[in-house]
Amino acid sequence: xxxxxxxxxxxxxxxxxxxxxxxxxxxxxxxxxxxxxxxxxxxxxxxxxxxxxxxxxxxxxxxxxxxxxxxxxxxxxxxxxxxxxxxxxxxxxxxxxxxxxxxxxxxxxxxxxxxxxxxxxxxxxxxxxxxxxxxxxxxxxxxxxxxxxxxxxxxxxxxxxxxxxxxxxxxxxxxxxxxxxxxxxxxxxxxxxxxxxxxxxxxxxxxxxxxxxxxxxxxxxxxxxxxxxxxxxxxxxxxxxxxxxxxx
Amino acid sequence: xxxxxxxxxxxxxxxxxxxxxxxxxxxxxxxxxxxxxxxxxxxxxxxxxxxxxxxxxxxxxxxxxxxxxxxxxxxxxxxxxxxxxxxxxxxxxxxxxxxxxxxxxxxxxxxxxxxxxxxxxxxxxxxxxxxxxxxxxxxxxxxxxxxxxxxxxxxxxxxxxxxxxxxxxxxxxxxxxxxxxxxxxxxxxxxxxxxxxxxxxxxxxxxxxxxxxxxxxxxxxxxxxxxxxxxxxxxxxxxxxxxxxxxxxxxxxxxxxxxxxxxxxxxxxxxxxxxxxxxxxxxxxxxxxxxxxxxxxxxxxxxxxxxxxxxxxxxxxxxxxxxxxxxxxxxxxxxxxxxxxxxxxxxxxxxxxxxxxxxxxxxxxxxxxxxxxxxxxxxxxxxxxxxxxxxxxxxxxxxxxxxxxxxxxxxxxxxxxxxxxxxxxxxxxxxxxxxxxxxxxxxxxxxxxxxxxxxxxxxxxxxxxxxxxxxxxxxxxxxxxxxxxxxxxxxx
Numbered sequence: 001x002x003x004x005x006x007x008x009x010x011x012x013x014x015x016x017x018x019x020x021x022x023x024x025x026x027x028x029x030x031x032x033x034x035x036x037x038x039x040x041x042x043x044x045x046x047x048x049x050x051x052x053x054x055x056x057x058x059x060x061x062x063x064x065x066x067x068x069x070x071x072x073x074x075x076x077x078x079x080x081x082x083x084x085x086x087x088x089x090x091x092x093x094x095x096x097x098x099x100x101x102x103x104x105x106x107x108x109x110x111x112x113x114x115x116x117x118x119x120x121x122x123x124x125x126x127x128x129x130x131x132x133x134x135x136x137x138x139x140x141x142x143x144x145x146x147x148x149x150x151x152x153x154x155x156x157x158x159x160x161x162x163x164x165x166x167x168x169x170x171x172x173x174x175x176x177x178x179x180x181x182x183x184x185x186x187x188x189x190x191x192x193x194x195x196x197x198x199x200x201x202x203x204x205x206x207x208x209x210x211x212x213x214x215x216x217x218x219x220x221x222x223x224x225x226x227x228x229x230x231x232x233x234x235x236x237x238x239x240x241x242x243x244x245x246x247x248x
Numbered sequence: 249x250x251x252x253x254x255x256x257x258x259x260x261x262x263x264x265x266x267x268x269x270x271x272x273x274x275x276x277x278x279x280x281x282x283x284x285x286x287x288x289x290x291x292x293x294x295x296x297x298x299x300x301x302x303x304x305x306x307x308x309x310x311x312x313x314x315x316x317x318x319x320x321x322x323x324x325x326x327x328x329x330x331x332x333x334x335x336x337x338x339x340x341x342x343x344x345x346x347x348x349x350x351x352x353x354x355x356x357x358x359x360x361x362x363x364x365x366x367x368x369x370x371x372x373x374x375x376x377x378x379x380x381x382x383x384x385x386x387x388x389x390x391x392x393x394x395x396x397x398x399x400x401x402x403x404x405x406x407x408x409x410x411x412x413x414x415x416x417x418x419x420x421x422x423x424x425x426x427x428x429x430x431x432x433x434x435x436x437x438x439x440x441x442x443x444x445x446x447x448x449x450x451x452x453x454x455x456x457x458x459x460x461x462x463x464x465x466x467x468x469x470x471x472x473x474x475x476x477x478x479x480x481x482x483x484x485x486x487x488x489x490x491x492x493x494x495x496x497x498x499x500x501x502x503x504x505x506x507x508x509x510x511x512x513x514x515x516x517x518x519x520x521x522x523x524x525x526x527x528x529x530x531x532x533x534x535x536x537x538x539x540x541x542x543x544x545x546x547x548x549x550x551x552x553x554x555x556x557x558x559x560x561x562x563x564x565x566x567x568x569x570x571x572x573x574x575x576x577x578x579x580x581x582x583x584x585x586x587x588x589x590x591x592x593x594x595x596x597x598x599x600x601x602x603x604x605x606x607x608x609x610x611x612x613x614x615x616x617x618x619x620x621x622x623x624x625x626x627x628x629x630x631x632x633x634x635x636x637x638x639x640x641x642x643x644x645x646x647x648x649x650x651x652x653x654x655x656x657x658x659x660x661x662x663x664x665x666x667x668x669x670x671x672x673x674x675x676x677x678x679x680x681x682x683x684x685x686x687x688x689x690x691x692x693x694x695x696x697x698x699x700x701x702x703x704x705x706x707x708x709x710x711x712x713x714x715x716x717x718x719x720x721x722x723x724x725x726x727x728x729x730x731x732x733x734x735x736x737x738x739x740x
Binding site: 007009011012014015016018019020023035036037038039040041043045046047048049050051052053054055057061085086140143144145171172173175176177178179180181182183184185186187188189190191192193216217219220221223224 | 262266575579611617618634640642662669670671679705706708709722724
């Protein structure tokens with residue numbers, strides 16, 4: 001099918017490998033990807049920090065851009081949560097009936113990557129090979145907003161060679177929280193320290209998630225302490241193939 | 249009108265208070281241990297309930313109905329309570345409530361008064377006001393007694409002394425009760441408290457309580473507790489004065505069916521509270537012969553008038569949101585500078601008091617949503633937090649300092665970038681150039697200036713890669729679809 005990719009602003013800027021991996025997985029499964037080049041951000045940072053009025057033009061920009069998409073794939077559960085939980089409210093507050101109608105029509109076509117694969121496309125085995133010890137970190141939005149449950153785990157279980165190790169306290173926040181990480185840096189760091197302890201306890205080589213925001217946070221600490229553990233977005237594991245080796 | 253709330257006016261804002269408390273290793277251990285224990289107990293008794301989600305929905309619907317019809321339910325309560333021999337007093341704010349309570353106590357020439365645990369009286373600073381008029385207050389809830397004897401502040405709405413461990417409690421009792429040989433077993437401590445309190449229960453004829461629920465239909469008041477000290481307070485004295493927020497009313501007696509299931513399971517992980525006291529006015533020859541209830545507004549009407557934030561008032565004070573909160577878990581309750589700590593405090597306190605300190609509270613959350621998930625009346629706390637952040641930003645933007653502040657400028661610039669792909673591409677380019685001085689030998693960013701320094705104090709930041717995804721895509725698109733055949737209308 002024709003899938004529109006919304007890569008998200010921080011993946012575009014900081015994690016191009018994740019975007020490449022999404023394209024590789026979906027193209028391998030025979031889908032046609034389109035990338036609207038005028039795409040930017042979902043508005044989450046502004047909205048969640050309280051800049052609600054400033055978020056509205058960003059939200060409108062997104063809705064205008066994806067209005068006619070068959071399906072929008074977003075490799076970030078927090079951006080999907082932003083769209084599903086807050087776009088309608090923003091539209092209703094604007095009292096613009098066309099805007100409201102556009103949001104209502106678009107919402108059912110918005111998918112987080114793992115959701116798209118398992119729920120929309122009905123695929124669990126994407127033909128990946130990744131012979132490494134991996135632990136999965138469940139982001140708060142994936143758990144409590146998208147209710148992904150074990151969907152990402154089901155995808156990982158089908159990866160050839162993978163050694164999947166469970167993470168303790170899976171439902172506990174890593175302490176990122178967007179601007180929370182700088183506005184309340186000390187508490188955020190204390191939360192991170194607990195999460196890092198759980199990650200280290202797994203003995204995994206790689207910590208994965210459906211959100212690079214959490215992974216950027218986790219890796220910030222893992223790198224500072226030279227822990228020798230990598231973080232990789234789920235898409236990058238799903239894209240890995242035996243004959244291609246690993247993309248760095 | 250801004251409500252008067254008893255708090256330390258100069259309490260540091262949340263980030264500063266938290267920074268101090270994070271250094272208290274003992275406190276953090278106590279808080280983690282206590283919240284872990286309660287959360288695990290809660291999970292067991294919630295998971296065994298097949299209709300838990302239905303109970304949450306019912307609780308939410310009952311409380312929403314109360315908010316929609318609060319005026320009529322309160323009048324109904326007043327009539328029923330008065331009919332049953334109670335005396336109803338209305339207090340617009342904290343000063344009003346304290347004045348009414350003090351007048352009642354003076355009318356009884358009370359020099360001492362018993363108290364059963366009440367967060368509402370903490371909210372209005374009743375104990376200090378009574379002390380100032382020369383009336384000695386004796387807290388009778390074990391945890392409140394520990395707080396009072398330790399000259400401390402409650403850190404949790406259900407378990408106020410959750411930040412203290414047994415050894416610390418023993419030290420307080422040894423010192424204040426003059427028991428140098430007191431052991432630290434739970435039995436030792438409760439036995440000491442028991443004999444300390446028993447004497448007071450039998451001697452002092454006036455008591456002050458809070459309330460968990462007020463039943464409009466019958467005029468009854470309900471207090472639930474675990475120790476029985478509350479039952480003593482509610483039944484032994486001749487005069488009982490209850491102080492309750494106006495939102496505590498529920499329509500019918502049978503509505504207790506829902507809350508007496510959800511409240512104990514959410515609060516303490518018990519299937520039922522050991523003591524459930526319900527009384528209706530006065531009864532000749534049994535219990536207090538004089539009953540007063542002070543119905544306190546203190547800013548609640550204002551919260552009710554805000555359709556986005558009024559769900560705050562659905563709260564039944566179970567504290568489950570505090571126990572699961574990963575922020576509260578690190579700091580404990582004192583960081584919030586309010587009797588209402590944790591997620592519920594982060595939304596309630598700034599609505600009760602519009603201060604600079606309380607404006608830091610809605611930001612004391614990573615918006616992880618654990619609080620909403622456990623809330624027995626389905627308060628969408630993250631949604632209210634964002635709504636309050638929105639109000640705070642608007643207020644700040646109305647000041648010159650706020651307008652030219654780093655956060656506002658940064659957000660305005662970002663907002664102007666995020667409406668165009670070209671502008672984002674340009675910003676990415678500028679970022680790649682601008683970051684160069686900050687990249688260390690490791691190839692990572694270890695120090696950032698100004699507000700971003702919060703990130704790098706404990707976390708490295710990977711620099712922007714040479715190529716953004718959008719740049720890679722334009723190459724990929726060309727490579728995978730090299731030529732567009734015009735003969736078929738340009739379709740790929």
